[in-house]
Amino acid sequence: MKIAVCVKRVPDMDVRFRIGADNISVDQGGLKFDINDFDAWAVEAALQLKDKNAGSEVTVISLGPDVVQETIRKALSMGADRGIQIKADKVPFDGLAIAKALSAELKTGGYDLILFGKMSPDSSNGVVGPMAAELLGLPCVTAISSLEIANGKGTAKRELEGAQEIVEFPLPAVLTVDEGLNAARLPSLKGIMAAKKKPLQIKPALLAEPQITVRKLELPAERKAGRIVGEGAAAVPELVRLLQTEAKVL
Amino acid sequence: MEDSLYFSEQHLAVRNMVREFARGEVAPVAAELDAKAEFPWANVKKMGELGLLGIPWPEELGGAGLDLLSYMIVINEMAKIDASHAITISAHTTLGTSPIVNFGTAAQKKRYVPLLATGKVLGGFGLTEPSAGSDAASTRSTAVRKGSHYVLNGSKIFITHGGVGEIFIVTAVTEPGAGTKGISSFIVTKESSDLDKTKRLGIGHDDSLTSMRGFTSGKKEDKLGWRASDTRSLVFEDVEVPAENLLGEEGEGFNNFMRTLDSGRVGIAALSLGIAEGAFEHSLRYSTLRKQFGQRISSFQGIQFQLADIATEIEAGKHLMFHAAWMAQNKQPFSKQAAIAKLYCSELAMRTTIKAIQIHGGYGYTKEYPVERMFRDAKICEIGEGTSEIQRLVIARNLLKELAD
Numbered sequence: 001m002k003i004a005v006c007v008k009r010v011p012d013m014d015v016r017f018r019i020g021a022d023n024i025s026v027d028q029g030g031l032k033f034d035i036n037d038f039d040a041w042a043v044e045a046a047l048q049l050k051d052k053n054a055g056s057e058v059t060v061i062s063l064g065p066d067v068v069q070e071t072i073r074k075a076l077s078m079g080a081d082r083g084i085q086i087k088a089d090k091v092p093f094d095g096l097a098i099a100k101a102l103s104a105e106l107k108t109g110g111y112d113l114i115l116f117g118k119m120s121p122d123s124s125n126g127v128v129g130p131m132a133a134e135l136l137g138l139p140c141v142t143a144i145s146s147l148e149i150a151n152g153k154g155t156a157k158r159e160l161e162g163a164q165e166i167v168e169f170p171l172p173a174v175l176t177v178d179e180g181l182n183a184a185r186l187p188s189l190k191g192i193m194a195a196k197k198k199p200l201q202i203k204p205a206l207l208a209e210p211q212i213t214v215r216k217l218e219l220p221a222e223r224k225a226g227r228i229v230g231e232g233a234a235a236v237p238e239l240v241r242l243l244q245t246e247a248k249v250l
Numbered sequence: 251m252e253d254s255l256y257f258s259e260q261h262l263a264v265r266n267m268v269r270e271f272a273r274g275e276v277a278p279v280a281a282e283l284d285a286k287a288e289f290p291w292a293n294v295k296k297m298g299e300l301g302l303l304g305i306p307w308p309e310e311l312g313g314a315g316l317d318l319l320s321y322m323i324v325i326n327e328m329a330k331i332d333a334s335h336a337i338t339i340s341a342h343t344t345l346g347t348s349p350i351v352n353f354g355t356a357a358q359k360k361r362y363v364p365l366l367a368t369g370k371v372l373g374g375f376g377l378t379e380p381s382a383g384s385d386a387a388s389t390r391s392t393a394v395r396k397g398s399h400y401v402l403n404g405s406k407i408f409i410t411h412g413g414v415g416e417i418f419i420v421t422a423v424t425e426p427g428a429g430t431k432g433i434s435s436f437i438v439t440k441e442s443s444d445l446d447k448t449k450r451l452g453i454g455h456d457d458s459l460t461s462m463r464g465f466t467s468g469k470k471e472d473k474l475g476w477r478a479s480d481t482r483s484l485v486f487e488d489v490e491v492p493a494e495n496l497l498g499e500e501g502e503g504f505n506n507f508m509r510t511l512d513s514g515r516v517g518i519a520a521l522s523l524g525i526a527e528g529a530f531e532h533s534l535r536y537s538t539l540r541k542q543f544g545q546r547i548s549s550f551q552g553i554q555f556q557l558a559d560i561a562t563e564i565e566a567g568k569h570l571m572f573h574a575a576w577m578a579q580n581k582q583p584f585s586k587q588a589a590i591a592k593l594y595c596s597e598l599a600m601r602t603t604i605k606a607i608q609i610h611g612g613y614g615y616t617k618e619y620p621v622e623r624m625f626r627d628a629k630i631c632e633i634g635e636g637t638s639e640i641q642r643l644v645i646a647r648n649l650l651k652e653l654a655d
């Protein structure tokens with residue numbers, strides 16, 4: 001089986017973000033970057049399929065500047081076989097531009113399965129996977145939380161509000177991965193050593209003119225400090241009054 | 251020193267992996283293992299799978315084939331979260347395995363190193379005796395040659411992995427009256443004291459190892475810190491050790507363990523520094539959350555100065571430790587640098603954890619916050635693998651020797 005996984009380098013989300021001087025991007029100073037969690041689960045899914053199907057090959061693809069090579073190497077150290085950097089000065093905000101550049105590469109690879117994370121937490125558009133599927137003319141299943149491949153056919157589960165959906169699809173197909181599919185493995189030291197020697201190709205990105213651009217970035221308003229109105233039952237009338245007159249929720 | 255002159259991209263990849271492992275698998279269990287003084291078998295298994303129990307050994311011997319700096323990075327990262335896990339790696343690798351790699355015959359390496367490097371079996375190092383601590387040359391254990399074997403008698407005390415380990419390097423006198431030149435070292439084997447657990451997990455025991463008659467471990471020490479690490483005495487009663495288990499030549503035991511301790515000291519420096527860094531990170535974060543007098547305590551200059559001092563000392567410690575490791579890696583004499591790094595970083599761990607509790611106030615004195623455990627874990631770093639006093643002796647001896655040369 002030939003499997004491609006598209007991965008994105010994203011900032012660690014557990015930090016306080018600052019807006020950059022240009023007002024349209026995040027200040028990158030002090031940020032730590034790693035592979036998007038959803039993409040790491042996609043890599044893990046690919047590696048589990050590879051473990052089950054001897055002779056499979058897992059290719060990891062990332063679009064962006066040279067720093068994304070670090071993200072590709074991480075996937076290689078987990079066990080992927082080869083990497084491709086689609087080189088661009090920066091990652092556009094417009095998901096369609098990304099999808100076009102990625103699918104130009106994906107269509108030449110003859111992949112049986114193409115995996116994406118269901119979204120990346122930095123831009124939260126969640127469109128790149130489905131758009132690439134459309135451009136490639138392939139069936140697309142989004143936000144899968146289980147995956148089974150047998151006899152050239154796939155079965156996946158999707159978590160819905162209060163229900164689960166089981167879907168079936170032919171190969172080749174494009175899938176986007178949700179939380180809960182698996183727990184991504186850590187690279188072993190042997191894996192880290194081996195990753196150095198694995199092939200990593202660099203190709204220029206064919207980036208279309210972006211149709212969506214970010215005009216302004218704003219932080220949410222600071223939450224006001226809470227107020228303690230009083231204690232016990234005696235405080236209730238005042239609380240009700242404030243909820244009616246100030247908060248206007250009653 | 252997120253990035254530095256010492257690190258390659260690969261070093262950073264190793265660090266990220268260990269950091270993720272330590273935060274994900276070690277941090278959630280560290281307090282409980284400490285409270286129960288329980289050896290972290292489940293994590294030892296995972297560490298073995300990740301290659302963390304044979305980092306610097308060649309791949310032919312089952313190791314990961316990485317350099318010494320990578321190994322120090324791993325000990326340092328692990329200790330930021332939990333010193334017991336870090337000493338498990340360090341004692342197993344430097345004390346339990348390196349003497350066989352460095353001084354063993356081809357046959358000894360082939361027989362024992364793959365078992366140790368893959369984490370199948372844990373190793374340890376028995377030097378200290380009840381009457382031979384800092385003065386390790388006054389070893390009393392004896393090994394008397396009888397035909398094709400030696401008969402070993404005596405006891406060792408405070409041996410890391412004494413119970414859980416199966417392969418040990420121990421020293422004994424083979425030529426009484428010859429002083430340090432009369433001490434030899436041997437590879438001895440026994441069964442793990444946790445056989446049921448090791449069988450359940452499929453690690454920690456190997457059936458092919460001889461369980462030498464008369465070689466036993468004593469009761470587990472109830473310690474102030476490093477509580478999830480297993481420390482015990484070892485007892486030898488007429489143990490028949492095959493002559494082929496002599497490690498190095500007869501009379502070389504003392505010299506060899508001195509060399510082993512030089513590397514061990516860089517490891518303890520890395521571990522101590524990790525404790526200091528971990529305690530500092532907690533304190534820095536806490537100081538920006540805790541409010542008194544209507545302000546975050548981090549806005550008080552009295553707290554800021556403490557944070558600035560600790561950060562400065564930690565930065566100095568990093569340079570001492572990574573430089574000593576770099577010298578060792580580049581095969582330069584590093585005995586003095588190792589002792590300096592060990593002395594400075596272990597005393598730094600103690601100073602820092604005391605300040606860390608102070609910055610946390612009463613909360614830091616409770617088990618709700620990890621700085622309490624870090625404070626207890628720091629003290630042994632000033633004692634194990636040579637006390638601070640002994641480090642000063644080693645440093646001074648080197649200084650005077652350099653002057654004489």
Ligand SMILES: Cc1cc2nc3c(=O)[nH]c(=O)nc-3n(C[C@H](O)[C@H](O)[C@H](O)COP(=O)(O)OP(=O)(O)OC[C@H]3O[C@@H](n4cnc5c(N)ncnc54)[C@H](O)[C@@H]3O)c2cc1C
Nearest residue numbers: 375376377378383384408409410481633634635636637639
């Ligand atoms: C948790 C733990 C794990 C250990 N693991 C191991 C292990 O795996 N293998 C192993 O072999 N050992 C191990 N040890 C033993 C450790 O290395 C010794 O405890 C240490 O070397 C000190 O020896 P001692 O305890 O006999 O103290 P002593 O040597 O009795 O020292 C007592 C005090 O006297 C001071 N002193 C001694 N000589 C001098 C001098 N010449 N000048 C000035 N001051 C001096 C010392 O610095 C110390 O302050 C471990 C110990 C502990 C507590």
